[in-house]
Amino acid sequence: MISRHPRTRHTTALRRVTAAALGAALLLSVSACSAAVDDEAAAPAADQAFTTVTEGTLTCAMSGEYRPFNFYDESNELVGFDVDICNGIAEELGLEAEPVTGAFNSLIAGLTSDRYDAIIGSMSSTEERLAQVDFTESYYATGAELFVATDSSITDVADLKDATVGVALGTTFEEYARTLEGVSDVTTFQADIDALRDLEAGRVDAVITQGFMGRYLAKNADLKVDAVGDVLFPDVAAIPVNKENPELLDAINAALVTMHEDGTYEAISIDWFGEDIS
Known part of the structure; x- marks a missing residue:
């Protein structure tokens, strides 16, 4: 059972900070004339603010009974394609991943009750589900x-x-x-x-x-x-996120784009299936 936590606000969504942004921050400390440049560089990070149920953590729900996407292995460790996608997204967002399990037909209720941040558990978008939560772009x-x-x-x-x-x-x-x-x-x-x-x-x-x-x-x-x-x-399959947290939805979509572009998604897919299933 996962205890309910108040959502914690994060003011940056992505783990990668460009050299230009770092340079702008440094210039701000030594010269007031660079303030306009710094404000412009800092604006995107503010726009990407999102919340999570536990500070510094992305809690991803799944059933744990959908091999090879998410399941418990011989050592009782939760593993699978969905688990690795959760880990990859969390890394992109600068968070620790916490994959957790629950009965598949209870996951939406758990998400809307703020027990999870997202369901990364091979869930399809349906009209009934869309009435309760938002979905990212598809991930396979x-x-x-x-x-x-x-x-x-x-x-x-x-x-x-x-x-x-x-x-x-x-x-x-x-x-x-x-x-x-x-x-x-x-x-x-x-x-x-x-x-x-x-x-x-x-x-x-x-x-x-x-x-x-x-x-x-x-x-x-x-x-x-x-x-x-x-x-x-x-x-x-797409990733459900609370309707009250559109910033997290956007951040996850952005993370998935980056994972495709840098080869992370393909590597995870090939590791589990021998092919890219996107």
Whole structure:
């Protein structure tokens, strides 16, 4: 449980300070005539002011059950692509990263209650979520796919009449599954790997999840399941931030741009997936 803290104001968003800005600050201390230049150089930093729930820290929420994006490894350390993105953004903002976990369907409530600064947990923007929080620009894009047991006769969502479909609780995959005509039941799971294991065991007839992640999980757990049919819909992940903190939203967007430009994002992506998934 994370205790609630009053938000702490930060007056600079980015960790990099240019040599010109440092030089201007030095000149200010020795010559009044440089004041106008200093004011101009200092203005952007003031514009980038933002708040965090804990001073000097960027608290990033995720489920911890979405391997390889965020999960606990064999030594019970929280790791994954999302964790490294949290670390990279925090570094750009001059903050310490604090990745924390909670049930996926509770993360928005935790964010709006000021328990977290942002959700860096592979969350997609939906109309319902946008009514409660703001989202950054996307930080990766894949697609939802249908998974079935290797020996299944199901080849497409059109074959799901009277079928039981497994999905992770509180996800866009659950929302989509509940719109499918003819589906007998939608069974929810806390983690996609549990849904895929039940799929192999025959306890559900199909699973809808992110295609890239589903294949990764199936391969690493040696499950006899396959993706079938076309991509069902785009799965675009972005970072929710409180509506009352637009400065932090802007700072995170700027940090993501910098991470793309300097190669940090690509390095993180290749480390986890062998390719750039942006």
